[in-house]
Amino acid sequence: MNVVVGVDAGGSKTLAVAANGGERVGQAERGPANATSLGVESAVGTILEAVSEAARGCQVDAVCVGAAGASRRGVAYPIRQALVKAYPAARVRIVDDAAIALRAAVPDGPGVVVVAGTGSVGYAEDAQGEGHRAGGLGWLIGDEGSGYAIGLAALREAAKTLDGRGQAHALLALVREHVPAKDREELLSSVYARSGAHLETARIAALAEGALRLAGEGDGCANDIVERAALDLSALAVCAARAAGLAQDAPRVVLAGGLLRAETPLVQLVRRHIESDLRGAAAAPLECEPVEGALALARR
């Protein structure tokens, strides 16, 4: 049997699906494969494993990987090389995770997507098929509004509360569910390892879900963080749409990534900001899995 394989390689998990025609014949899930936080070697290894397990020994005709950070040549190239070597007969396509999310919702033509999972990025394709990106600059200097940004803001407010500069008691309780933080010393040991390593981006991003829940329950500090994130995420979509020349075209804006899946207050705020900034735009959460977009691109 011959298959095509689509891969969604993100900051919290990696999903590979093998299909024969329209039918899924294999799938595999692995841990995060974010080259920007974990290194490209680690991302390549995770992706290869997931593809191999999903393909289950079938002949692979095509692979499309949507990977966080793959808009960078230095990330896309090693992933491509590893796949070309493992599957010399296959067509190999490496795109950024935003491109597969867009193509999962809008199979063809221009469109806009904002992805907020562990990281964040705005992405739009214009009528000529050219991609335009806003953000996606990684955990240290970008990822505004992402799960990482929300989690880090929660952690910082908790830390300020612990040392007497803040009143974010609910956020401190949330942080304590995730990492030991009895006192300042213990929090610092949880965040900074002796070797100079530090708390992983995925573990910081894991705080976001709880912060969103607290905001929904009316906690003021959590709410401030979520409002900031909504402004940042809508700015990513609006900037990408403008760069692609779609701002006046009442574009469809896809909201994707783990943070924008359900009808949360964050999604409502992001939608409201986008629809107010882009006349006639309609923003809605992605209703299928992003890996469907990777399969669609693999089939092209």
Add this chain to the structure above:
Amino acid sequence: MNVVVGVDAGGSKTLAVAANGGERVGQAERGPANATSLGVESAVGTILEAVSEAARGCQVDAVCVGAAGASRRGVAYPIRQALVKAYPAARVRIVDDAAIALRAAVPDGPGVVVVAGTGSVGYAEDAQGEGHRAGGLGWLIGDEGSGYAIGLAALREAAKTLDGRGQAHALLALVREHVPAKDREELLSSVYARSGAHLETARIAALAEGALRLAGEGDGCANDIVERAALDLSALAVCAARAAGLAQDAPRVVLAGGLLRAETPLVQLVRRHIESDLRGAAAAPLECEPVEGALALARR
């Protein structure tokens, strides 16, 4: 000859001075020794080297190290153990870098200090000699107003400008003097290494000096960053003073660290905020080197 050795181990450099009575008889300078960003093993090695070179083979009667992060037992303990092993006959004292800055300016009694170098911390000692700390939570979740925080803010504004979301052209030019950033791809390669490592905290903090200069020249974006830093730094001093019960005592507030040395607009803003929040307080930059405080504590 017998000596006492004082060490100032900070995020940008390490200075050790050996003295015999009141006279300096040796000194050594090394690179950064910040356990929180570089790991405690690296910090210990740097400190040991500096002490050994400064002592020049003399009998060491006492050593006092003021080290960034040494308010953490997990940082202070390994530094202490290494020094006790190397100098079994010496009295060894490990304190936080803020404590030596305070004792360099105020030899005895209660006082307040705010340190802003690569990192930041507020520290006050009450009338009973007990220390009270605000901030100092390291580059990932703390260090508000520090050189690192200013440098990172400059880097983030530059990145936004590069991808079309900002207008911080002067900050982008500044960043380009320090790291290759022709385009988005090159900036990302400068910030994130393939292995998952990232631009060092000291290199990010090195952007602060240029950002302060741009703010002084009237650049709006740089000015916003510096105003934010001034608010954050004064909050550290005020919180530490309150925690030590000194808020009503017209305390003397020492401004220390590489960022608060000269009469810059940042220093003027920090002083104004502190003097407005703490009635009767007088804030002034430290006029000698912090290592003098380490020597004073070593002599005690």
